[in-house]
Amino acid sequence: MTAVVTEDTWTPERVNRTATITMVVMLCAWSIDYIDRFSISMALPSIGEEFHLGKTAQGSLVTVFALVYMICQIPAGYLADRYGSRKPMLITLVLWSLFTALTGMAGTFGLLLLFRGLFGACQGAFPAASFKAIAERTTPRRRGTATSVMLSASGIAGLAPLLVAPLLTAIGWRHTFLWMAGCGAAIGIGLWALLPKALPDRLSRLPQTAVTTPEVSRAQVLKSPAVWKFAVLFCAMNMLSYGLVTWVPSYLLEARHLSLNATGVLSAIPSLVGFATTIFGGWLFDRYFHDKARWYLVSIATVTAVLLALM
Template sequence: MGTSSTSATVRRTERTTLTLLVGVFIIDYIDRVMIAVALPLIGAEFGLSRTTQGLVVSAFAIAYLIGQLPGGLLADRVGARPLLVISLVAWSVFTAATGFAPGLAVLLVLRALFGVAQALFPGASFKALAERTTQAGRSRGAGLILASNSVGAGLGPLIVAPLVVAAGWRHTFWIVAAAGLIVGIALWKLLPPPLPRALTEPEGLPEPAKVPVSRVFRNGLVIRCALMFAFFNMLAYGMITWVPSYLVEAKGLSLVAAGVSAAIPQLVNAVGVMIGGWLMSRWFDRDARRLVVPALVVAAVLLVPMLLAESATMFTVLQTLAMFFSALASIGIVGLPLRVLPRDLVGSGMGLVNTGGQLAGVLAPLVMGWLADRFGFAAAFGFLAVSTLAAAAISLTTRSQRVRLGDPVPVKDSVA
């Protein structure tokens, strides 16, 4: 009777937690990508070059990058629940404030504050996942969270583009901000308490409180995953930022049509993440390289004919295929640290990994904007092929099998 009751509690806790986190991540990415959809109108209103438009996106990314490690450390210290709600409410406030921006300077400041607010969320969300799922459920949950990122990135253009056309870009930011505040209230009221530690920690793992945080930051797997994530994420950030503008300017699509075309690859990407997670758990868990390297090489190769595509339809088809194959590799890069880190250090470890991933958010918009201004969009998208191959090369030299943090140390010796 007790075992049956415990199993029911675990299932209910896992389902509720994942439903809430997936929902918030979808809102997170809708908030994040709508700047790209509105960028042509913002650029026209403020008279911004492509390089400066890239800077608007990078202002968020720079703050988001800097905030990853502090956000992860805070999650481990103050707990996931309060940080999740504070982050969501704060970024919704700054989203609404963006709609009042009178010019470039204020817009840059608001996008940076928006980045700080969102930077608190990833570490707290992965900590909430680790505290409220079993080891088996943790990997599945990570896959759903990563897939929800792509769902949000895909739904963003579909929702935002018609709103921008109908209501203007300023009103669109206010509407999405209101939705974020509502979701924040739901998160605070419905997030269940953590499961007992015995149900969530890996078997045989040493007492997590006795493992120093400094060991996480020195762990070779975590560092390599952060570096791979940096190159890997160039493709996602580059596509999110510049595909709508490319389709409007180079292919002559309307803003709404460009939004639909930009959404399709992101939604297919979500399917690719889930398939990649299944493939990892089924056949590639012992050596992720066997999935990651071929998938990324195929993705990079597909970008070449995409660059040469004359029609918007063919461009979208090839972009969709490239992002699908890239998505197959995502769990192999991001998921492993979640499986080897104790739950008390998940926030810190994933903060470091996500720092690498968000470095792409700083570099990709700026580098691609500069390349587009100087050499055209072909050079800008070619940069994504090179960065994707770089991620494959790092993966090829990375042995991720059975990596552990090592034996516990006394608390008094836990400071590096």
């Protein structure tokens, strides 16, 4: 007979194991997300040559993804709250792999735009569900570290140029997208199956809010100044990172006349360094700034601005 799982079975060891497995699973899932997402930057020169596209038209392939991705974030959050994290993540992982494959089969520029937009819709539904998964499976004191491990996948995205460049050279951009789609779907389903059971509310919520805090409506969330401040922060960060990730490969190939493999290596360096610093930042927040988030964010933003000015 199957044992009945009760809250009494949630020992500290099981809670820690759940958090650790969740961090690893979500790191892998986000890595797939980023590699699929950023592969277009390596393929843009080849796509532009085949379809006779200028830089503006090439940029529209990135823009249509970003706009649809942005629009889908809010309804995706509702779906994650309504249905939990597991089902939305599975559906989006499979669907974005499908549209990755269809990108490789597109016969016209219009179809490319359509498939990139649909790809953006599927990936736009993923972050909300993944943050929900972290919140359901970690205690508040470990949540910063867990989230940073998950988001450090943006550094692992640095592997995308290293993986995609040899494939583009060997089999062309169309077959490269087909290959990535198959691998992404298979790995995504496997990772989804490994996601552990969520913690009970008494463990996943802050002690002082588990009982006394009233339910907050979605309208109140959308009216919250803090929510919009974080939206602006993420917008600024993503504008910077997307600009660099999208156009650096084209610059190295066309302006510096480097080989595709050399471009892949150089494009990977910033992201791979970011992998380690993102995890370190999450640990630093949990260790020293858990109750001083404002100081932490302002300090990082100031240092970033100074470094950009010196470049």
